[in-house]
Amino acid sequence: QKEVEQDPGPLSVPEGAIVSLNCTYSNSAFQYFMWYRQYSRKGPELLMYTYSSGNKEDGRFTAQVDKSSKYISLFIRDSQPSDSATYLCAMRLLLGRLYFGRGTQLTVWP
């Protein structure tokens, strides 16, 4: 079993839809939870991170962490065609390396 599981999709939604992306994990010691966005032919860029449990909002993006269920989510409101990318969840212990999900490919069509 991989440490971080993420459905690769693909996911295709119309412009303006609410998008829900999620990951599950097995290591209860993870402390930092991140979402990266990767456009084609580019490296991943950090969207948001959360420390421990809870919610975090940044504009149209909301990240949620439920440590009791070992489940994290990213919600995108009012999705735009420019949001079309691969979204990667990642996690980290207090120190050390990142553990990534496989990524979910999202397409938002006009």
Place this chain on the structure above:
Amino acid sequence: KAGVTQTPRYLIKTRGQQVTLSCSPISGHRSVSWYQQTPGQGLQFLFEYFSETQRNKGNFPGRFSGRQFSNSRSEMNVSTLELGDSALYLCASSLRTSGGGWETQYFGPGTRLLVL
């Protein structure tokens, strides 16, 4: 501030050859991590270098090696290439301060390696 740069961007090699990839971190960043990205496995951690020393290592065979120079630039080497080594190789840099606090890892655009 310039981002993480990786060279070359694209590379074609044949089985059995070796390859060296280069990564220049953001100025002032002292840690460099390398990842392999494939459609089937996603992003897999190779190793991390800090102060010219390997600090963490993923589950890759010894054919994969790296090093870091005093200016924090890093190189990754793959010897005896196999078809399965075809992938996007990404490097990421961070400040790597002590204490376990948050640090953003900034990724380069990657080197796409094709092994024929």
